[in-house]
Amino acid sequence: MRLPYSRQASRKTRISSFSQAMALGLLCLGLILLGGLQTKAFFPDMIKIPPLNKVPFQPDFQDDQFQGKWYSLGVADNTIQNGNGSQLTMYSVNYELQDDHSFNVNTSMLRDEVCEHSVETLFPGFQPGQFTLGNLTSYRGVMSYIVRVAATNYSHFAMVYVEKIVRFKWYYKMTLYGRTKKLRHKLKERFIKFTTSLDFTKDNIAFSVPIGECIDG
Incomplete structure (x- = not known):
């Protein structure tokens, strides 16, 4: 039985529309998959980045107690x-608290037998213990820079998280600070446990070799 022409045309139109929709869907899926592969290639570590809301704040952060060396x-x-194979040279940072509750951060390190000093300004963020880098546009390629004090007892140790985007690439780290150069075994184990809970691996963790030059001035 032959369908009337109008019904045949309508059926052909529906089949054509369905085919076009299927083709468009497959094209979109292909583009999404390709985009995902390109994104993974461009940001190979992106999936490992711990969400910022997963990184804790030091409760009731006291900036006046945190300041100092x-x-x-x-x-x-x-x-x-x-x-385990990384050799890091110890450096020092001095947090100088300002009247507006920002910090001038003075860093001293030994690089290629030369003592280097740098100063950055950190401005307080939306919650005590979180900061952003001041004058961001003066740092080439830096699009975002967030600092969060995750844990500290002020007198012995601090764990400070930094997350930054440089030329569309994510970099993130958790630094263990001490008021002295001595790293106690208990604190070392605590740092390893804490950072691995944030999706860092033990291969991402390294400890510093103490030095006397440059950083004690």
């Missing part, structure tokens, strides 16, 4: 892939 004892960093 700290030594870098260790770090968990997404750019470190062989923590």
Whole structure:
């Protein structure tokens, strides 16, 4: 039995529309998959980034107690892939509290036998213990820079998380600071447990070699 022409045309139109929709759907799926592969290739570590809301705040953060000198004892960093084989040289940072509750952060480190000093300003964020880098546009390629004090007892240790985007690439790390250069075993184990709970691996973790030059001035 032949269908009337109008019904045949309507059926052909429906089949054509369905075919076009299927083709468009497959094209979109292909583009999504391709985009995902390109994104993974461009941001290979993106999936490992701990959500910022997963990183805790130090409760009732006291900036006046946090200020002063700290030594870098260790770090968990997404750019470190062989923590046990990494040799990090200790550096020092001095947090100078300003009247507006920002910090001038003075860093001293030894690089290629040369003592280097740098100063950055951190402005308080929406919650005590979180900061953003001041004058962001003066740092080439830096699109975002967030600092969060995750844990500290002010007198012995601090764990400070930094997440930044540089030229569309994510970098993130948790630094372990101490008021002295000595890293106690209990604190070391606590840092490893804490950072691995944030999806860092043990291969991302390295500890610093103490030095006397440059950082004690």
